[in-house]
Amino acid sequence: xxxxxxxxxxxxxxxxxxxxxxxxxxxxxxxxxxxxxxxxxxxxxxxxxxxxxxxxxxxxxxxxxxxxxxxxxxxxxxxxxxxxxxxxxxxxxxxxxxxxxxxxxxxxxxxxxxxxxxxxxxxxxxxxxxxxxxxxxxxxxxxxxxxxxxxxxxxxxxxxxxxxxxxxxxxxxxxxxxxxxxxxxxxxxxxxxxxxxxxxxxxxxxxxxxxxxxxxxxxxxxxxxxxxxxxxxxxxxxxxxxxxxxxx
Amino acid sequence: xxxxxxxxxxxxxxxxxxxxxxxxxxxxxxxxxxxxxxxxxxxxxxxxxxxxxxxxxxxxxxxxxxxxxxxxxxxxxxxxxxxxxxxxxxxxxxxxxxxxxxxxxxxxxxxxxxxxxxxxxxxxxxxxxxxxxxxxxxxxxxxxxxxxxxxxxxxxxxxxxxxxxxxxxxxxxxxxxxxxxxxxxxxxxxxxxxxxxxxxxxxxxxxxxxxxxxxxxxxxxxxxxxxxxxxxxxxxxxxxxxxxxxxxxxxxxxxxxxxxxxxxxxxxxxxxxxxxxxxxxxxxxxxxxxxxxxxxxxxxxxxxxxxxxxxxxxxxxxxxxxxxxxxxxxxxxxxxxxxxxxxxxxxxxxxxxxxxxxxxxxxxxxxxxxxxxxxx
Numbered sequence: 001x002x003x004x005x006x007x008x009x010x011x012x013x014x015x016x017x018x019x020x021x022x023x024x025x026x027x028x029x030x031x032x033x034x035x036x037x038x039x040x041x042x043x044x045x046x047x048x049x050x051x052x053x054x055x056x057x058x059x060x061x062x063x064x065x066x067x068x069x070x071x072x073x074x075x076x077x078x079x080x081x082x083x084x085x086x087x088x089x090x091x092x093x094x095x096x097x098x099x100x101x102x103x104x105x106x107x108x109x110x111x112x113x114x115x116x117x118x119x120x121x122x123x124x125x126x127x128x129x130x131x132x133x134x135x136x137x138x139x140x141x142x143x144x145x146x147x148x149x150x151x152x153x154x155x156x157x158x159x160x161x162x163x164x165x166x167x168x169x170x171x172x173x174x175x176x177x178x179x180x181x182x183x184x185x186x187x188x189x190x191x192x193x194x195x196x197x198x199x200x201x202x203x204x205x206x207x208x209x210x211x212x213x214x215x216x217x218x219x220x221x222x223x224x225x226x227x228x229x230x231x232x233x234x235x236x237x238x239x240x241x242x243x244x245x246x247x248x
Numbered sequence: 249x250x251x252x253x254x255x256x257x258x259x260x261x262x263x264x265x266x267x268x269x270x271x272x273x274x275x276x277x278x279x280x281x282x283x284x285x286x287x288x289x290x291x292x293x294x295x296x297x298x299x300x301x302x303x304x305x306x307x308x309x310x311x312x313x314x315x316x317x318x319x320x321x322x323x324x325x326x327x328x329x330x331x332x333x334x335x336x337x338x339x340x341x342x343x344x345x346x347x348x349x350x351x352x353x354x355x356x357x358x359x360x361x362x363x364x365x366x367x368x369x370x371x372x373x374x375x376x377x378x379x380x381x382x383x384x385x386x387x388x389x390x391x392x393x394x395x396x397x398x399x400x401x402x403x404x405x406x407x408x409x410x411x412x413x414x415x416x417x418x419x420x421x422x423x424x425x426x427x428x429x430x431x432x433x434x435x436x437x438x439x440x441x442x443x444x445x446x447x448x449x450x451x452x453x454x455x456x457x458x459x460x461x462x463x464x465x466x467x468x469x470x471x472x473x474x475x476x477x478x479x480x481x482x483x484x485x486x487x488x489x490x491x492x493x494x495x496x497x498x499x500x501x502x503x504x505x506x507x508x509x510x511x512x513x514x515x516x517x518x519x520x521x522x523x524x525x526x527x528x529x530x531x532x533x534x535x536x537x538x539x540x541x542x543x544x545x546x547x548x549x550x551x552x553x554x555x556x557x558x559x560x561x562x563x564x565x566x567x568x569x570x571x572x573x574x575x576x577x578x579x580x581x582x583x584x585x586x587x588x589x590x591x592x593x594x595x596x597x598x599x600x601x602x603x604x605x606x607x608x609x610x611x612x613x614x615x616x617x618x619x620x621x622x623x624x
Contacts, residue, residue, distance in 0.1 A: 149321050150359040152346040155376035155424065164372070168363040 011229065018226055019219040026223045034201045035209040036227065042117065042205060043185040046124035047132075050181045053125075054132040055174060059162070061133070062140035080130045087126055088194025095122070095195075119196035120203050124185035131184050132177040139173020140166070176239060183235045187228065275299070276428050276460045279327035280317050281339070282310075289313050289484040290327075295428070295460035302475030303464045306503055310484040311464040312356075315430050318462065319353050320346035331460075332427040347376070349428075352421035356433040358413050360405040366392060366416045367401035373424045391419040395453070411442040418453060429454075429461045435470050447473055468507040472496075480504055498621050499543060510543045511589045514623055522620055528586040530562050530613075532620040539623040548617035549591035551580065551601060552610040563612045571603050578603075582611055 019026065026032065060066070061073055079087055095102040095113045105111045113119050143166060151161040167174075189207040196203040198212065206224055213221035276295040281288070289310035295301045303311050316322040317337070318329060324339040331351070336344045352373075360369050370388035371381075379387065392398050395415040405413055414434065421429060434450060435443050451474050454461050463474050471478050472492045480488040480495065480503070488500045499505040505512030515524040517536030523529045530542045550556070556563055564585030572579050578598040582589045591611060593601075601609070 144359070146355065146359055147361060149319075149346070150353070150355060150361075151372070151376075152321070153319050153349075153351060153353040154373035154420065155347050156372070157347050157376075160376055165361055168361075 014222060014225055018222050023223060026220055031200060032224060035204055035206050039186055039206040042120045042124055043182050045121045046128055046185040047178050047182040049125040050129045050132040051178060054129055055136055058133045058136035058140055062137045076130050076133050079127055084127055084190030085194050088123055088191035091123060091126060091195040114195060115197040115203060117202055120192055120205060123191040123195045124188045127188055127191055128181035128185040132181040135177025135180060136174050139170040143169045179235055179239060183232060186231060274332055276331050278329040280314050281324060281326035282313050282317055282322060283325040287484060291481055291486045295462055297460055298458055300454050300461040300475045302471035302478050303462060303481060304471045304478050305481035306466060309481045311481060312432060315432050315464050319351050319430055320344060320349050350426050351428045351430060352424055352426035354417045354421045354431040354434050357437055358417035360413055360416055362405050365402050365404055366397060369416055370420045370423050373420060377424060387423055391423045395419045410438045411446050414446055427459045429457055429459055431463045433465055450474060505543060510545055512541060512543045513586050514541055517620060524586050526586055528564055530618060531615045532618045533616045534620040536620045536622055540620055541623050542618055542620050544613050544618045546590040546592040548613050549589060550612045551591055551593055552612060553601060555610050556612045561612045561614055563610055566609055566611045568603055568605055568607045568609055570605060
């Protein structure tokens with residue numbers, strides 16, 4: 001009971017203290033809208049990046065025996081336990097103007113990543129990727145490999161089998177992983193503020209706004225928090241009804 | 249072991265290389281060797297085009313391993329597979345992957361793709377082999393019609409009954425007209441009644457299939473109904489091979505004897521007597537010398553409360569170890585004398601004998617009811 005109260009009461013406080021009468025008007029403010037739009041766009045792009053990179057990696061981990069597979073799996077979980085600020089710093093050291101890779105990007109292509117929207121997407125993808133890989137790998141392991149064997153006996157090569165049999169069978173797992181990753185990306189704070197900074201309209205996502213508004217305009221911070229809370233609850237409900245709650 | 253008579257080719261084409269036992273130009277010829285941690289499969293298999301062969305054996309005998317090797321899902325450790333004149337696997341240089349083998353498989357639990365309709369499942373093969381979407385669907389529809397499921401083409405696997413799913417799986421495997429059709433326990437997942445109907449129907453489709461067919465099963469009835477020839481495997485080796493009549497008349501292992509419902513003993517023959525290692529001697533109508541089997545059906549065993557007298561009978565004292573109802577008769581399990589034996593008696597006789605486990609009893613078999621044949 002105590003634990004439940006501990007988990008729920010803060011959220012109740014958030015709802016109770018919300019400035020309900022001025023809510024629509026506060027939501028319509030340009031800075032809020034900009035932060036909201038930036039958050040949604042960046043989280044969606046980050047999820048897309050995760051899908052493109054993560055699904056093949058999950059397939060590799062689930063289906064192909066290769067030396068060092070356990071190590072790779074361990075490395076993937078590092079961003080899960082790493083403090084996001086450290087992740088952001090690490091990204092900065094890699095892709096920053098004087099970073100290991102960043103200095104060459106800067107020198108050869110005149111590309112600077114830190115403190116841009118691209119940096120926001122990269123930071124969010126960095127923290128969200130493990131969620132997606134783990135969810136998809138789990139889904140792949142749950143699929144009876146003999147369906148793939150059956151496809152092979154019907155003349156399907158590896159790619160056809162993956163596209164026409166494996167992918168449809170793990171689609172719910174991929175969707176669940178994408179939603180989890182998206183939610184994680186949406187709430188990302190530490191890595192973003194470290195690697196991408198805090199420029200309104202460019203890198204200032206919702207969580208960053210909440211933190212800053214708390215200093216200057218606490219009711220606005222509450223409004224933004226409510227939006228984030230609503231999104232989280234919405235995701236939980238969707239996940240539970242669509243994938244988690246369905247009997248096998 | 250029995251050799252197969254291959255269908256003789258036309259007399260207008262005399263074979264100049266008759267003395268050369270090269271690969272056949274049709275059908276399956278295989279020596280399958282697959283080694284696992286504590287298991288070795290080593291069997292020879294030949295299946296002519298149009299022939300249906302049953303690979304029969306107890307669980308763990310290696311039947312499914314053999315099927316997987318033929319399908320290309322498990323590589324051979326040694327041996328060689330030739331199908332329709334082409335080598336599929338020689339355990340060294342050649343390994344044709346499953347998707348490039350002219351082999352169709354009906355899996356034990358069918359493995360119909362759950363996200364596709366019955367029609368799409370059957371069209372999957374033709375589509376992978378290069379047919380256009382429309383062609384593949386037309387072919388699939390034709391095959392579904394052939395197995396009597398045209399009106400269920402739009403159903404997904406979970407909306408099909410077991411028997412219907414089995415027929416879709418068969419249509420899916422046959423749609424590619426494979427040179428070799430493999431069926432893994434095709435009826436095992438069905439309930440008794442559906443099984444009866446499906447078995448007869450499956451027999452019709454297999455008889456129509458122009459390619460070679462191998463049915464893997466542990467059910468002797470499936471094997472006897474579906475196949476032209478039986479290959480019986482135990483512990484990864486072929487223990488007996490032949491048509492149904494030959495196998496049922498002269499079982500060579502306890503497993504086969506149980507399958508065909510005979511009591512079987514091995515001993516040394518000396519004319520009309522076969523002496524078992526237990527000391528029991530059977531007087532037989534057949535003449536055998538040396539290592540020999542004696543077989544007789546449970547219905548030939550008579551039970552008596554006292555030592556029977558009279559005609560040339562084989563009698564022994566035994567102990568009842570089990571009494572079960574078996575159709576319209578009573579199956580009595582016996583121990584002692586030659587070893588374990590089964591006797592089938594009428595319920596009336598059972599009532600008179602007041603049979604119960606542990607009870608001593610006399611068993612008798614007429615010499616004319618036994619069959620004796622060489623074991624070598």
